[in-house]
Amino acid sequence: MIKGSDKNNSPPQPSLDSTVAGKTETTVTYSHRKLIWRRFKKHKIGIAGGYVVIFLCLCFLFAEFLSPHNISTRYFHYTYLPPQGIHFFSPDGFQIRPFVYGIKSSLESQTGIKKHTEDATKKYPLHFFVRGDTYSFYGLFKSDLHLFGTGLGNPLFLMGTDRFGRDLFSRLLVGGRVSFTVGLLAVFISIALGSSLGVISGYYGGRIDNIIQRIIELIYAFPQIPILMALSALLPPEWPSYLTFMGIVTVLSFIGWGSLAREIRGKSLSIRDSDFILAARVSGAKDRRIIFNHLLPSMFSHIIVISTLAIPGFILAESTLSFLGLGIKAPMTSWGLLLSEAMNLHSLSLYPWLLAPGACIIIAVLAFNFLGDGLRDATAPFSDS
Amino acid sequence: MINYILRRILNMIPTLILISMFSFFIIQAPPGDMLTSKLAQWAEQGEMGSGGAVEQMEALRERYGLNDPVYVQYLRWIGNIIFHLDFGESFTYELDVIILLKDRLGLTLILTLTTLFFTWLIAIPIGIYSATRPYTFGDYSFTLLGFIGLATPSFLFALIIMFMQIVVFDTESVGGLLSPEFIGAPWSIEKFGDLLKHIWVPIIVIGAAGTATVMRIMRGNLMDTLNQQHIQTGRAKGLKERVVIYKYAVRIAINPLISRVGIEMPNLLSGTVVTGIVLGLPTAGPLFLTALISQDMHLAGAFLLLSATFLLIGNLMADIALAWLDPRIRYD
Numbered sequence: 001m002i003k004g005s006d007k008n009n010s011p012p013q014p015s016l017d018s019t020v021a022g023k024t025e026t027t028v029t030y031s032h033r034k035l036i037w038r039r040f041k042k043h044k045i046g047i048a049g050g051y052v053v054i055f056l057c058l059c060f061l062f063a064e065f066l067s068p069h070n071i072s073t074r075y076f077h078y079t080y081l082p083p084q085g086i087h088f089f090s091p092d093g094f095q096i097r098p099f100v101y102g103i104k105s106s107l108e109s110q111t112g113i114k115k116h117t118e119d120a121t122k123k124y125p126l127h128f129f130v131r132g133d134t135y136s137f138y139g140l141f142k143s144d145l146h147l148f149g150t151g152l153g154n155p156l157f158l159m160g161t162d163r164f165g166r167d168l169f170s171r172l173l174v175g176g177r178v179s180f181t182v183g184l185l186a187v188f189i190s191i192a193l194g195s196s197l198g199v200i201s202g203y204y205g206g207r208i209d210n211i212i213q214r215i216i217e218l219i220y221a222f223p224q225i226p227i228l229m230a231l232s233a234l235l236p237p238e239w240p241s242y243l244t245f246m247g248i249v250t251v252l253s254f255i256g257w258g259s260l261a262r263e264i265r266g267k268s269l270s271i272r273d274s275d276f277i278l279a280a281r282v283s284g285a286k287d288r289r290i291i292f293n294h295l296l297p298s299m300f301s302h303i304i305v306i307s308t309l310a311i312p313g314f315i316l317a318e319s320t321l322s323f324l325g326l327g328i329k330a331p332m333t334s335w336g337l338l339l340s341e342a343m344n345l346h347s348l349s350l351y352p353w354l355l356a357p358g359a360c361i362i363i364a365v366l367a368f369n370f371l372g373d374g375l376r377d378a379t380a381p382f383s384d385s
Numbered sequence: 386m387i388n389y390i391l392r393r394i395l396n397m398i399p400t401l402i403l404i405s406m407f408s409f410f411i412i413q414a415p416p417g418d419m420l421t422s423k424l425a426q427w428a429e430q431g432e433m434g435s436g437g438a439v440e441q442m443e444a445l446r447e448r449y450g451l452n453d454p455v456y457v458q459y460l461r462w463i464g465n466i467i468f469h470l471d472f473g474e475s476f477t478y479e480l481d482v483i484i485l486l487k488d489r490l491g492l493t494l495i496l497t498l499t500t501l502f503f504t505w506l507i508a509i510p511i512g513i514y515s516a517t518r519p520y521t522f523g524d525y526s527f528t529l530l531g532f533i534g535l536a537t538p539s540f541l542f543a544l545i546i547m548f549m550q551i552v553v554f555d556t557e558s559v560g561g562l563l564s565p566e567f568i569g570a571p572w573s574i575e576k577f578g579d580l581l582k583h584i585w586v587p588i589i590v591i592g593a594a595g596t597a598t599v600m601r602i603m604r605g606n607l608m609d610t611l612n613q614q615h616i617q618t619g620r621a622k623g624l625k626e627r628v629v630i631y632k633y634a635v636r637i638a639i640n641p642l643i644s645r646v647g648i649e650m651p652n653l654l655s656g657t658v659v660t661g662i663v664l665g666l667p668t669a670g671p672l673f674l675t676a677l678i679s680q681d682m683h684l685a686g687a688f689l690l691l692s693a694t695f696l697l698i699g700n701l702m703a704d705i706a707l708a709w710l711d712p713r714i715r716y717d
Contacts, residue, residue: 101669158647214399214403216409221400222651222689222692222693222696223651223692223696224651224655225655225657225658226654226658226673226688226692227689229658229673229674230411230689231411233677233680236416253403268677316538317526318538319541320538320539320659323540324540325539325678326674327675335683336538339544342544343544345547345560348547348548349548349552355541358545360540361536361537361538362533362536362541364537365535366533369535
């Protein structure tokens with residue numbers, strides 16, 4: 001085990017210690033990657049976080065299939081409907097097929113607020129693999145198959161509806177996909193930018209390092225949310241929502257790459273003077289080769305850890321921007337944008353289910369944090385000693 | 386020491402210049418200039434015949450120097466700020482930016498610093514508690530709370546507290562810093578009491594994430610320190626556990642937290658802006674948001690410039706405090 005940890009800073013390589021293995025036959029040598037995996041598996045919370053992340057990703061990948069309604073369909077009879085309960089028991093007794101009751105709506109004459117009550121005379125049984133709204137699966141094919149539902153046009157609002165009578169559960173799934181994609185894309189761009197500049201900064205040092213560090217300093221001289229707000233306010237309001245989406249990703253990565261570059265710079269500074277880099281240089285390898293074949297591969301696990309830990313920050317920043325009306329635009333939706341409907345005291349007190357996207361944000365961020373912590377502990381040298 | 390402070394201040398100047406350039410870039414970035422928006426405004430109000438507008442616009446453009454090259458405009462802008470504290474004019478309010486920002490920025494800074502104080506006041510004892518009783522129920526509870534505090538964006542936390550106030554506690558006046566009847570009233574004990582009734586909400590909301598971070602750092606630092614040999618020696622000599630912890634360990638473990646002030650301050654300021662908007666506080670946050678939405682860029686740029694300057698000064702103070710408190714830091 002210690003042998004493997006010792007080599008932590010070197011790139012994953014086939015077992016060099018055949019001599020050791022030869023002496024005592026019971027010794028098994030593990031590759032660097034396997035060691036990390038073994039250590040990670042012991043980190044229960046990290047594993048749990050990983051499962052949640054995978055589960056959420058799958059949900060968002062098949063968001064349209066899983067959501068009973070189209071996110072833009074407005075059910076005007078059911079505006080601000082509270083979450084519907086799924087029942088197994090009716091006055092007729094227990095039935096194996098779950099169902100939801102119909103909704104009777106009445107307008108309160110004094111306040112003008114719509115009141116919804118369950119209509120026990122109407123029952124809508126819940127079916128799996130039902131036909132519903134048509135959707136296009138990422139432009140590949142069109143389908144109207146949904147995992148569950150009560151049939152086209154029938155009520156099934158697991159988390160209630162918003163002011164237009166749109167199904168919050170469906171919007172939560174599709175909005176989650178946007179929030180996740182923003183986070184993942186932003187982290188991808190930031191890490192590409194941050195690792196190249198960070199490596200250059202740490203490896204070459206001197207003047208280039210100085211300039212890059214000054215730029216990062218400038219970015220972080222401003223408080224983060226206000227500078228993000230200012231930059232996203234510069235995106236032209238007449239842009240369609242997918243361009244705004246790309247714009248938000250760009251703005252987030254423009255601010256986010258700095259901290260990643262700083263960490264990678266520190267790491268490359270420490271690796272730069274290690275023996276295997278020196279060996280490469282003595283053997284006449286060029287800078288390019290050293291950076292791409294030696295320096296970057298040896299930091300690979302580190303880069304994965306810091307990018308995992310950076311995703312929550314991007315998700316939180318996107319939700320804040322969208323919440324303030326400076327982020328994702330309709331007809332797209334995201335968790336932050338969904339929460340902006342709960343911004344006034346009136347909605348908060350009368351329609352508390354609008355806060356549901358907040359729970360999703362917390363769960364997603366926690367999952368990424370736990371996963372990242374687990375990965376970090378697994379890749380940190382000597383963490384199991 | 387004085388030498389060190391002077392050099393740190395001199396070092397700030399290039400950063401300040403870059404900050405001002407970036408703020409100016411934000412001001413200039415939207416298409417058109419301040420007069421374009423004004424023209425649109427006038428056209429909406431129908432104040433001007435279309436014939437006279439263009440000529441008058443040209444005259445105004447000349448007067449404001451909008452035909453000059455960008456660097457001349459920048460120098461004029463920054464010159465006015467340095468010599469006359471003139472940040473330009475907000476076209477939506479038709480007032481000097483500084484008049485609009487003065488009170489609100491002051492309140493923003495007071496709120497940020499108060500929260501900073503409370504964050505440290507609460508987080509450090511919790512960190513000490515957790516580090517001296519690691520892997521117990523109390524430690525795990527605080528760790529879990531800390532994780533949740535870090536995972537909750539401040540706007541969501543503000544919404545949740547408002548929701549609790551309305552639904553659970555049935556509070557009469559939610560949000561803001563004062564109940565409606567006290568706004569504009571002269572200061573009295575009742576008004577101060579009312580302020581205290583409101584101000585805890587923003588302080589908790591803004592401070593949550595910071596408290597979680599500081600608490601975790603303090604716990605980690607103190608646990609590392611407690612493993613060191615001089616602590617063992619202290620215990621072996623028969624010192625009381627309290628003395629070992631508070632006189633020897635905590636004093637060492639707390640040092641990195643002083644430089645942490647400089648790192649946490651931008652987050653706190655961000656939190657103050659967002660929380661101000663959600664809770665409707667009379668801070669700079671709501672003003673900044675409306676300025677951005679209406680493209681009132683002089684106002685927005687001034688806020689950015691001032692907050693970045695404030696953060697720089699905060700960083701400087703943290704560095705000086707650290708150099709002063711930690712004799713191991715050399716400042717020559």
